[in-house]
Structure formats: structure tokens, C-alpha cells
Amino acid sequence: MKQNHAFIQNKIEIVEDRGDLVWAMDEDYKLTAFNTSFKARLKQNGLGDVERGIDLKEVYKADSFFNPCQQGCERALNRYATTSKHTFEENGKIVVHEFSFQPFMNHFGNVVGCCIWQKDITQEVNNNHRLRESERKYREAQEVADVGHWNWDMKKNEITWSDQLFRIFDKHPETFKANYESLMEIIHPEDRDAFNEDVNKCIEGKKLHDIVHRILVGNAEIRYVHQKGRAFYDENGKPYRMSGTTQEVTKDVLSNRQIVEQNHELQNFVRIISHNLRGPISNLLMLSKIYDWGKDEMNDDIMKKIEHTTEALDQTIKDLHHSLALKAADKEKFRKVLLGDVMKDVNGLLSEEITKNGASIETNFSKANIVFGAKSYVVNVFYNLILNAINYAKEGVSAVIEIASDENDKEVVLKFSDNGIGMELTPEKERKIFDMYGRLSGATEGKGFGLYLVKTQVEAMDGKIEVESEKDVGTTFTITFPKVL
Incomplete structure (x- = not known):
């Protein structure tokens, strides 16, 4: 028996640095071994000093923390190993502890006691709760956005779908086996070649998989989905899986x-x-x-x-x-347009107006000197914005017009700034000045058709135009074009 107790004590000492409570008792509920955490817990709960041989039945009855041990130890002594979780309130917080009860037998196979292992699993439980909550919110977000997630294991040719994706494709998780071939059967026959081509470009060219196509669901109902994803490669550069999202966009299309x-x-x-x-x-x-x-x-x-x-x-x-x-501009005829060449043309067209009004134009195209579009459109945009700045100059003050360009990874940005009369620009006025026959003010003659043409031509080249203005300070037009690749 002493050998058994020594063996148990050695096992208990192994977990000294974990902070868990570990102790053992014989079939008469007498304490036979324990670690320092167990000793500290009893003292903390006001149960006095611990020594081998004390009656644990009294401890289990006297303290709510140890109360779950009554049933657990009883089952262990009857040869049933068991584990249970219990919730307590400590220092105003809810904590969860796990108790494990393991019967201990001698070499004859008789139960001579049991070992108890208690550990605080509050963090683990909270993490599980947070994980389940995150999964719930993720599922809800997929349902609201009507978007699902997929993963394609190329080696096994198995596709894993999220629950929402089964709903989008009108398939049941228990009866439908998703793989590349079964997916192709869902895709509209007229869209299959385009889908295959886009997937191959993604894999071979390491580009983003991005395509809108039709699918056939139910009784040949046509839906539109937007697929986006990317391929992943092993250390040898070979693709082994693709992952991405699918969103139903039927209503939008x-x-x-x-x-x-x-x-x-x-x-x-x-x-x-x-x-x-x-x-x-x-x-x-x-x-x-x-x-x-x-x-x-x-x-x-x-x-x-x-x-x-x-x-x-x-x-x-x-x-x-x-x-x-x-x-109805033919975008096939769009070309690279040099901003320096545009200014030469505009200076020629407006030379008389510039001279007569004493206007000065300062340009800086050092950061970006190219836009993609029709040169005649870009010339007209410059012409109208510069002419507007001249026409809306302050009385007795020569117009100073600054034109500068900049670019980032995706866009070329042009800014036209002047020192003119400006205006108090509300959102409603900002919208109206780009309307057909809209006017910045009634202070000058003209139909107000120029800014409408500017906006129309900018948008025909896939750009956008915005305006900022302050009364008696001046006006700035900002034009953004897609960057030439």
C-alpha cells in the first residue's frame, strides 16, 4: 500500500507547475496524496492546514467548491471513471472548473482509492463561446449578404461549401457531393467555357478568380452568381487548392x-x-x-x-x-493621351481669352503625364474648365489657374484650382452645376452646357469629377481617371 501511495504522490508532483488541483484518497475517503495547489485551495477556503489522513468526506460537505466531488468519488470507487464540469461564482465572476475522477486499483484489480484532478477551464469555455458566437455571426452575415464560402482541394477534387452556398446552389449537404465536375453541371452550359478559362487564368497566371455567370437550379431556374477566389501553391510552386466566395447577384444583374x-x-x-x-x-x-x-x-x-x-x-x-x-463613345478607339500635348492645343484655342483677361495658367504634370481616353475629349475638358475659371474671375483680379496631376496604384488624379469668385457649394448645387444647362452662378453669360459636357466626357472615359468651392476664395475641380496599365 505504501508503494501505491508513493506512486500516486510521484504522479501528482509531476503536475505541480500547472496550477491544477490534484489529490488522491483511499476507499475510506482518507487523503493519501496531494499537490501544493490543493493545499493552498483548502487554506484559501478556510478549511485549515492539510495533512495526509484527513477525512475528505467532511471537506466535500463543508465547501461548495468541493461539493461536486461527493458523487464523482463515489462513482470512481465503483469503478466508473467520470469527468464533470461545474460553474462557480468567484470574486464577482463566473468560472468553470472541470473535475476528473479516476479509480485506482491494486495489482489484484481491486479499487483501493481514486485520484481527482481539478482544473480551471474558464478561458477554454469562453474561447469556445466566442468561437461559436463568431461562427453564428459569420453564418448570419453570409445569409444577409447572400454570400457563401468554398474551398477546392485540387488533389482530392473535393469542394467544401458553407451552409449558405448550398442554399445559393439549391443543393442539400447530405445528398450532394461537391467536386469540380458536379459544379460544372450546375453552371449554365453557355457559361462553362468562360468559367473554365477564368479558373485556368487564376491557377496558371496567379490572378484573382473573378467572374459573374449563370447557374441552373431547381426546375431550370436561372440565377446569377459572382465568384471570387484565389489559388494556393506548395513549396514547389504547384497549385494544391483554391478558396473563395460566391454571392448571388441575380437581382443586381x-x-x-x-x-x-x-x-x-x-x-x-x-x-x-x-x-x-x-x-x-x-x-x-x-x-x-x-x-x-x-x-x-x-x-x-x-x-x-x-x-x-x-x-x-x-x-x-x-x-x-x-x-x-x-x-455612345467607342472605347476601342481610346488611346494614351499626353497631358502636355493637350495643354498645347488648349493654349492655342484660348490664347485670345488668356491674353485679353490677363490670366495665367500654371501646370505640373511631373507626377503623371498620361491619361487613357480620347484626346478630343480631354482637350474639351481642359478647355471648358480653364474657360470657366477665366469667366468666373474676381472683378479686377486676374485669374490664376493651377493644374496638377498625381497618381496612385489605380488612378490618375487631375486638379484644376482657381482664385475666382467661388460659391457656397451645397450638395444640391454641386449636383445641379453638372446638369445640362446647370450654372455656377448668374453672374456671367452662357447656357451652362460646358460643365455638363465635361462631366459626360469624363464619365465616357470611365472617370469621375468632383468640385469644391468657397465663396471669394476659389474653386477646385478634381478629376479621377483609371490608371493606364
Whole structure:
């Protein structure tokens, strides 16, 4: 028996540095071995000093912390090893402890006692709770965004889907085995080649897998999904898996298609109306030319108003045609445009205005001297913004216009700044000045068509334009173009 006790004590001493409570007792509930953590715990709980031979039944009854040991030790003495978790409140916090009860037998196979191992698993439990909470939030986020996650093991040809992905593809996790071949069966036949090509580019070219395509679900229902992912490679550079996301975008695709169709219908409507009006307008303008002026002052005044109205309507229709032509720009003809060459053209076009108004133009294209688009569009953008700065100069103050370029990994940025009259620019005014016939102010003549053309031409080259202005300080237009690759 002494050998058994010594053996148990040696085992207990092995875990001294863990901070766990470990002790042993015989079949009469007498303490036979313990570690320092057990001794410290009893003293902390006001149970006095510990020594071998004390009756643990009294300890188990007297202290709520050790109370779970009554049933656990009883089962161990009946040859049943068991583990249980118990929750306590300590120092105002909830803690969780795990108790393990292991029967100890002699060489005859008789139970002569049991060993008890207690450890604090609060952190582990909290981590598990946080993990489950994170998983729950992740599933909810996937459901809200209608996006699922996938992983393709290329060596095993097995694809793992998240729960949301099964819903998107209308498949059941227990009956559908996801692999590359079964995925291809879901993809619309007309989109399979494009999908394969994009996957191969991702793997061979180490590029992002990024494609929108159709899938067939249920009774041949068509859905649109946006697939994004990347390939992973081993130390030899061989691909072994791909991972990514799939989002259903059916509503977005159909909505965008409807918008495109409506825009085409609107453009056709404008063309038809302008074509049908062109004849009557031409006739009215012709009548004003052959009218016998000077015989009746009242009739002359009426004819003059008719002529002005007809000319304005004729110009409006020309502007509409011009706007439609800009929006239908052939991007296949876009080329690299040197900003220095653009300024040479603009200086020639505006030389008289610049000289007459004493304006000065300072340019700095050292950081970026190239944009991608149509040179005529870029010239028109520069022309209108510089002319605006000259026209909206302060009275008695020559216009100073600064044009600078910059670039980052994705964009080229142009800034046109002036020292003009500026304005109090509300979001509503910012929107209106880029509308057709919008005006910065009523202080100068002009239809306000120039900024609309600027915005139209910038957007036709996949750019965007923004404006900042402060009254009596000046105005800055910022234009952003995609960077030339």
C-alpha cells in the first residue's frame, strides 16, 4: 500500500507547475496524496492546514467548491471513471472548473482509492463561446449578404461549401457531393467555357478568380452568381487548392439589365423626337429668313420672338444629339493621351481669352503625364474648365489657374484650382452645376452646357469629377481617371 501511495504522490508532483488541483484518497475517503495547489485551495477556503489522513468526506460537505466531488468519488470507487464540469461564482465572476475522477486499483484489480484532478477551464469555455458566437455571426452575415464560402482541394477534387452556398446552389449537404465536375453541371452550359478559362487564368497566371455567370437550379431556374477566389501553391510552386466566395447577384444583374434597356429606349426616344422636330424647326427658321421685315412693327416683334425660340429649340436638339454621341463613345478607339500635348492645343484655342483677361495658367504634370481616353475629349475638358475659371474671375483680379496631376496604384488624379469668385457649394448645387444647362452662378453669360459636357466626357472615359468651392476664395475641380496599365 505504501508503494501505491508513493506512486500516486510521484504522479501528482509531476503536475505541480500547472496550477491544477490534484489529490488522491483511499476507499475510506482518507487523503493519501496531494499537490501544493490543493493545499493552498483548502487554506484559501478556510478549511485549515492539510495533512495526509484527513477525512475528505467532511471537506466535500463543508465547501461548495468541493461539493461536486461527493458523487464523482463515489462513482470512481465503483469503478466508473467520470469527468464533470461545474460553474462557480468567484470574486464577482463566473468560472468553470472541470473535475476528473479516476479509480485506482491494486495489482489484484481491486479499487483501493481514486485520484481527482481539478482544473480551471474558464478561458477554454469562453474561447469556445466566442468561437461559436463568431461562427453564428459569420453564418448570419453570409445569409444577409447572400454570400457563401468554398474551398477546392485540387488533389482530392473535393469542394467544401458553407451552409449558405448550398442554399445559393439549391443543393442539400447530405445528398450532394461537391467536386469540380458536379459544379460544372450546375453552371449554365453557355457559361462553362468562360468559367473554365477564368479558373485556368487564376491557377496558371496567379490572378484573382473573378467572374459573374449563370447557374441552373431547381426546375431550370436561372440565377446569377459572382465568384471570387484565389489559388494556393506548395513549396514547389504547384497549385494544391483554391478558396473563395460566391454571392448571388441575380437581382443586381437583372436590375442593371433593365436600366440599360431603359437607357437605350430613352436614347431612341430622344433620337426619334429630335428627328421628327428637325423638319418643322427648319421650316420655321426658313420662314423667318423670307419674312418681309419692316412693314409692321408688331409682326416684326412676334417674328423675332418666334425666331429666337426656334433657334433655342434647334440648339437644344443639337445639344441632345451631342450628348448622346458622347455617351455612345467607342472605347476601342481610346488611346494614351499626353497631358502636355493637350495643354498645347488648349493654349492655342484660348490664347485670345488668356491674353485679353490677363490670366495665367500654371501646370505640373511631373507626377503623371498620361491619361487613357480620347484626346478630343480631354482637350474639351481642359478647355471648358480653364474657360470657366477665366469667366468666373474676381472683378479686377486676374485669374490664376493651377493644374496638377498625381497618381496612385489605380488612378490618375487631375486638379484644376482657381482664385475666382467661388460659391457656397451645397450638395444640391454641386449636383445641379453638372446638369445640362446647370450654372455656377448668374453672374456671367452662357447656357451652362460646358460643365455638363465635361462631366459626360469624363464619365465616357470611365472617370469621375468632383468640385469644391468657397465663396471669394476659389474653386477646385478634381478629376479621377483609371490608371493606364
